[in-house]
Amino acid sequence: MNRQELHTMAIKAREQQASCKHKIGVCCGAGCISIGAEEVLKKMQEDVKARGLESEVAVVPTGCMGPCNQGPLVKYLPENTIYQKVNAASVAEFNQAQLVEGKPILSSLIFADSRTKPFINAAEDPFFHKQLKIALKDCGELNPEDIDDYLVHGGYTALSKVLFQMSAEEVIAEMKQSRLRGRGGAGYPTGFKWETVYKYVSDQKYVICNGDEGDPGAFMDRSVLEGNPHRVLEGMAIAAFAIGANKGYAYIRGEYPLAIKRIELAIKQAKKIGLLGSNILGSSFSFEVEVRIGAGAFVCGEETALIASIEGKRGTPRPRPPFPAESGLWGKPTLINNVETFAAIVPIINNGGEWYSEIGTPKSAGTKVFALAGKINNAGLIEVAMGTTLREIVYDIGGGIQGEGQFKAAQTGGPSGGCIPASHLDVKMDYEALVSLGSIMGSGGLIIMDEQSDMVDVARFFMEFCMDESCGKCVPCRVGTKMMHDLLEKIYMGSATKLDLDRLEELAIYVREASLCGLGASAPNPFMSTLRHFREEYENKIQPEVQLVKGI
Template identity: 55%
Template sequence: MSNYRMHVMVCAGTGCEAAESKIIIENFKEELKLKGYDQEIQVVKTGCFGFCGQGPIVKIQPDNVFYVKVTPADVKEIIEEHIIKGRRVERLLFEDPKEKVKLEKHDNMDFYKKQYRIALRNCGFINPEDIEEYIAFEGYEALGKVLTEMQPEDVIEIVKASGLRGRGGGGFPAGVKWGFTKNSPGDEKYVICNADEGDPGAFMDRSILEGDPHSILEAMAIAGYATGANSGIVYIRAEYPLAIKRLEIAIDQAREMGLLGENIFESGFDFDIILKLGAGAFVCGEETALIHSMEGCRGEPTKKPPFPAESGYRGKPTTVNNVETLANVCPIILKGSEWFSSIGTETSKGTKVFALAGKVNNVGLVEVPMGTTLREIIFEIGGGICDGKKFKAVQTGGPSGGVITEKDLDTPIDYESIKEIGSMMGSGGMIVMDEDNDMVEIAKFYLDFTQDESCGKCTPCRIGTKRMYEILERLTNLEGDMEDLEKLVDLGNMIKDTALCGLGQTAPNPVLSTMRYFPEEYEAYAKREKTKSYRIDPEKCIGCTLCAKACPVNCITGKVKEAHVIDESACIACGACFTVCKFDAVIKP
């Protein structure tokens, strides 16, 4: 029986842990004990609150006060002021960037106002390492309901009727997928949770697994019951140690309570889950490659059909669902398909989690109803572009997607509309770029990633992406010409048409899409007009020497009180001189 009068919730997601939240938790516990308050105040470690740009986050309940950017050194003040004396620690409250007022409740922050949390419902709210806290919020009730009151067909019908589609990027209806597996003959079937999140910049799956692991286990068991599988496997990359640890704890606890294992809820249904750790190859997010990797073979895709629903893991019927897809299942069972399908757009129901990153003020995880516009996500929830700069583009769909520019910001986002404007949903990474970003360099970055991650099985992807990368290198080294631009388009389209799997078929997208929207930037490189280095305006320079001191490669010369000069051949365009100059004398390339 707990007699706690206050909960101190500390974020223990990977982001906040990297920012010392572990020490914050320890300090809270120690200091509370020292002050004799440890029997009254409970310190709870939680999953990700989503507002990662402001982390580490500490939330005090029931006061509902949200402290941001807390350091281990702040703990004493929070305890002495807030916990003992009931006074807010003003300096640690979030300041609204527009109104410049301090906000203590998270629901008043623009970042949270427009969000609607289904997949992230428990993240930041429960202790992910305590199954009882999950149960307190209706955990495992969906599984109980399914096993004791419903037939597998009914479960599939509900998921179909809800309109839930695959959140890994493909957007295939989850209920239909389950139906295929159910209808495939075989007494040995599998449910696989695809937790091989590989998009640079996407971290929603990791956060769900870290913040609410039981929701995934429960949904996998439901999928098992619906499709006739008794084994579940989470394929997760070894690069996610915290998520793995929390999953392992969750599986142990669920087994102990009889919520995994034999004869669950005395229904005669057996289901157990194991983890398979992947080495973190991007292509293994593709379901056939994932299955091969699980079988101990090389992580290479094979052609479909046969689809995994007919012949998947060990040649048996297999359902592969993404983490976020599964996170939506339990609420659908409990609240009904009509509730879920009332959210979103005509073709895309429910919500989508986006990982907002790049040059945006509020970096973090946001969950919004389908049909929210990019402008709302970037400018209202995201708080706009850093340092008052101008928005240039946003990359969605990671290395498989493309850029979206100002003119399409008001498009309501769903699977179809985002394709129409030349990008794709992908797993939900959103990288925001401002006026300073060089689009050719961005495209080169993504292509460097895909040509590196290409498994090498098919020629178009293995050699094609490599050649495209070489052309981009030539261009950015100012050694290319206009002909290279045509080659890029030809090669890109050819790879799209001929590559074996999704990785290759989408790899040219970042290049093709930036070429479409920003042709002038490519031409500047092709015509070798692009200057790569910074320059100094001799009219404005007063010879203060700050830039010369800041330059890491010592390429700025000049006497005190005389105009300085940058050696363009040695400049690495780091921008250090630009940042330190107080007289606007440094000109950007």
């Protein structure tokens, strides 16, 4: 297929879709599927057929729509009306109201149980209109299993633009101008990373997509892969063009079977029409992508461990330097970016780096996807501009704390991050601000806690996670996290003394500074940040010191 044929194909697909007056999207993200979305989809298709409307109403599965704890969700377009908690038995009722009578059922609208006046056009609800969707833009709109739908939404035009109108240097310059930073957590400037790999001369280079999302409570990458896999592939292909690679690996954790299925399907579809493979769109650029499935180790999200895992070795990190940009997969220059980073490439190429750089804060451009979870009314998947305050996320988008609860703290960055207490609710969320509070942006897990949460228990929980997930290679992480966990347990059980807390603090700094990789280096963060903001909770649990010898 060449460029013109791609264009024709997109037009044809668009015309076909335009012939439908309505589009019904049934959220088929992993969350909604787990509570019966597939049955809803089947019933929906049957009901539309029974009404003889199949030529004017398209019923499609979509990726995650966002408000995950209200699922299964059904969206009617063009009205953009979303219904929550839809079950298969009531599908006919919704179709009757929406398609035949044109009168929405108000009591089942999205957030009908928490808002006094729910919105018929979901985009007007604060949950949606306070968000800015760039990486997730088409997620929840298009059918992730249908490449035509992706083409209708402008798919692969960015790749086509890059291949025929830009040089590798121009793509990198655009990325640098966008000021996009790695969304896996560390926030390294993406453009600079690409440039570094580009500059190494080698007969072979690789692009790796890191989809080994493992933080407890995080599901951003899963949702992107499930909801818009072609976007990730297109981003990878653009990166490969820019750095001079012809082979890519999508490393997805084994616990994400749906994401794996959809990315594999997307690769197959793209290959079939020549958007992956040799001489893409008739250019001289060739690019293949293979999927690699993780086997359940959290540490394989660390880039050097991930590379070892792809090579078929035990997934353990190795010291850097050399960085993967110089010596990565099989010793070749390798670019590793996170799923969400790749999902941001296409809009940057289409709209320009300058457009992206104007969103967000001076040091952190663009948007960030968060997986909002915990004691919050509207849990789910959100994307906000950098610099959005935590208060806006919790109260406007999240709809506040569940029940009568009070906000106590938000945990960002999962087991590698820290907590933000209520006194900092107005923090503008970006990389620097979170670090200054002793936390990190991380990959985007955002767990909201109310005053029922015991912060020592929180620290203990995350330390247990790190202890279990330590690969066991280096001493500070293997033994240090175990010692720290046992000490936290002792404090939690109320049998520790001041000496134990002092020892814990000393160990925390040691584990942070002496560990081989990021897992160990960040493992003390939840403890250190809860200690910083909630020291009194630790001190309240500590036993007074016993004086063995009097008079000293």
